Amino acid sequence: MGNNKTHIEKTAAETKSIGFDYQYYFFLWKLLSLEMGESVGLEVKDDVHTELNNNTQVLYQVKHTTQLNSDGTTANLTTSDTDLWKTLSNWAQVISDSNDNRTQKNEQLSFIKKTSFVLASNKSSSANNTIVKSIMDYQRDPNIIAQTKEVFESLLKKSKDETLKGYIHHVLGLDFDVFKEFMLKIFFELDEDDIIGKCKDAIKSDKIDEKKLDLVYSGLDSAIRADNFINIKQGKKIQITFEDFYSKYRRHYDLARNDSLSIKAFDSSLPEELELQIFIKQLVEIGDLENSDFENIAEFTRFKLKLQNNIESWLQDGVITQDEVNRFNNEAINQWKIVHRRSFRGIVDEQDFNRIGLEVLDSIRDRQLRITDQPLDTDMCNGTFYELSNVPEIGWRKDWEKYKK
Numbered sequence: 001m002g003n004n005k006t007h008i009e010k011t012a013a014e015t016k017s018i019g020f021d022y023q024y025y026f027f028l029w030k031l032l033s034l035e036m037g038e039s040v041g042l043e044v045k046d047d048v049h050t051e052l053n054n055n056t057q058v059l060y061q062v063k064h065t066t067q068l069n070s071d072g073t074t075a076n077l078t079t080s081d082t083d084l085w086k087t088l089s090n091w092a093q094v095i096s097d098s099n100d101n102r103t104q105k106n107e108q109l110s111f112i113k114k115t116s117f118v119l120a121s122n123k124s125s126s127a128n129n130t131i132v133k134s135i136m137d138y139q140r141d142p143n144i145i146a147q148t149k150e151v152f153e154s155l156l157k158k159s160k161d162e163t164l165k166g167y168i169h170h171v172l173g174l175d176f177d178v179f180k181e182f183m184l185k186i187f188f189e190l191d192e193d194d195i196i197g198k199c200k201d202a203i204k205s206d207k208i209d210e211k212k213l214d215l216v217y218s219g220l221d222s223a224i225r226a227d228n229f230i231n232i233k234q235g236k237k238i239q240i241t242f243e244d245f246y247s248k249y250r251r252h253y254d255l256a257r258n259d260s261l262s263i264k265a266f267d268s269s270l271p272e273e274l275e276l277q278i279f280i281k282q283l284v285e286i287g288d289l290e291n292s293d294f295e296n297i298a299e300f301t302r303f304k305l306k307l308q309n310n311i312e313s314w315l316q317d318g319v320i321t322q323d324e325v326n327r328f329n330n331e332a333i334n335q336w337k338i339v340h341r342r343s344f345r346g347i348v349d350e351q352d353f354n355r356i357g358l359e360v361l362d363s364i365r366d367r368q369l370r371i372t373d374q375p376l377d378t379d380m381c382n383g384t385f386y387e388l389s390n391v392p393e394i395g396w397r398k399d400w401e402k403y404k405k
Contacts, residue, residue, distance in 0.1 A: 022064035023047055025195045026120060027238075028224060030060075032202035034242040041239035042228065046094075048120075056114045059094070061087040063121040076126040077190055079155065080164060083121065084131065088186075089167035091117050092174055095182060105175050112181045120189040131155070138183050145180050203253075211317045212256040215264065219252040261314055261374050266306035274301050278403050279390035286357035286396050300386055307376075307383035320372055328371045329393075332384050336394045339363045344398045357396035 027042045030050055034040060037053030046059040063083040067075035077084055094100075095108050102108050127133065134151040138144055149172070156168045174182060192198075199221075200213050208216055227248075228238050256262065274280060274297050283289040289296055314320040343360050347353070369381045376384075388394045392403045 019064045023062045026062045029195060029198045031240055032199055034245060036242050039239055039241040044237050044239050058116045058118055060118045060120050065123050074122055074124050077123040077129055079130050085164055085167035087119050089170040092170040108178045109181055112185055116185050118187045118189055120192055122193040123190055125190040132188060135183055135186055148183060208256050212262055215262045216252050216256045220249055263310055266302050266309060270298055270301055277390055278392050279386045282389050282395055286354045288361055303379045303383035304386040307380045307387060324372055332369055333393060335367055336364055353397040361396050
C-alpha cells in the first residue's frame, strides 16, 4: 500500500516534465558536439535530428523513464517495450510516407541510405531483449535477415496487445528489401543517464578549463533555452547550424578562455532574519533603510553574498590568493577611511551623525573597486562595503565602532 500513488502524484508536472527536459538536454548535447557544416534540430524531423557534413542525417527518438528495477537501477528496454515499438513503427511510417514522396521502393531505399535511426534512452540495455539482439546480430552478419524477420513475426503471433501488434505490422509491412536496409541502419544509445555530464564533456573537449565548465555550461543553457522559447513562440523551427551556433554563442567560450575572473550570479536562497545583520542595522540607523523595507534589505544582502561566494570560489579554484583578497579589502577600507575622515572632520554634534553618514554611504556606493586588476560590477563593489560594515570593519556614523561590541 505504501507504494500506491495518489492521482495527483500520478499526474504531477515533475514526472511529465522530466521527459521534455531529457529531450532538451539530449538536443543540447548534440548541439555542443556539432562540427563545421553540420546542424541539429529539435522536434523538426524527429525528437532530435542531426544533419552531417557528408549529406547524411541521423534521426533520434529520445525516451526517458523514471521506472526502476528492484535493485534500484533504471528499468530495462524490454522486448515488448512500448517505447521501442512505437519508435520502430514511427520510423517505418516515415520511410514510407506518401506525403513526403516516398511511396515507391526506390525512394524509400534512397531515404534509408542517407539516414541513420537512433533510439536514445536512459533505459538500461538487456541481453534478454530479443528484438535488439536480432537487429545487432543481423548487422554483424547480413546473411541472417530471414532469422531476424522471424523474431519479429514470432513476437507478432505471441502478442495479445493490439497496440503492440499494430506497431509490429507497420515495420513488417515494409517491402522486404526496404526492411533489410532499415535493419542495418537502426542503432541504440541506451544507459544515457548522465546527459548533463555529456554536455559538459562536449564543452571541455573545446579546450575549456575544467574550473570554468559550469560557468560556460550554465551560460549556454540559459541562452539557448531562452532562444528556443522565443523561436517556438514565433512559430519558427528549432534547427541550428554550426555556423549559427558559432556566431551566436561563441562568446561564452571566449569569456572562459581569457584570464579574467569568472563572476557567478547569486541564485541561492537567502538566510533568515536578514534585518539582524549588522550592516542592515547600520543602514537602518542612518535612515537609508527601514526595518520594513524587505525588498531592499534582500537586494543588499544578495550583493554581499554574491561578493562573498565569488571570492570563496576564486580562492578554492586557486585563481586568486588570500594575499590578493587582503589587498582588495584593504584598498576598500582605505577608500572608506578617506571619505569618512573628510566628511566627519569637525563634526561633533550627534544630531549630524546620520545626515553625514548618509553622505558617506552615497559617496562609497559610487566607488569602483578592482580585484587582480579586474573591475567589479557595481553590485559587487557595494557588496564589498556591505560585508566590511557587517564584520564590522567600517561604518557610516562617526560612532560606528559601537557595532563591534
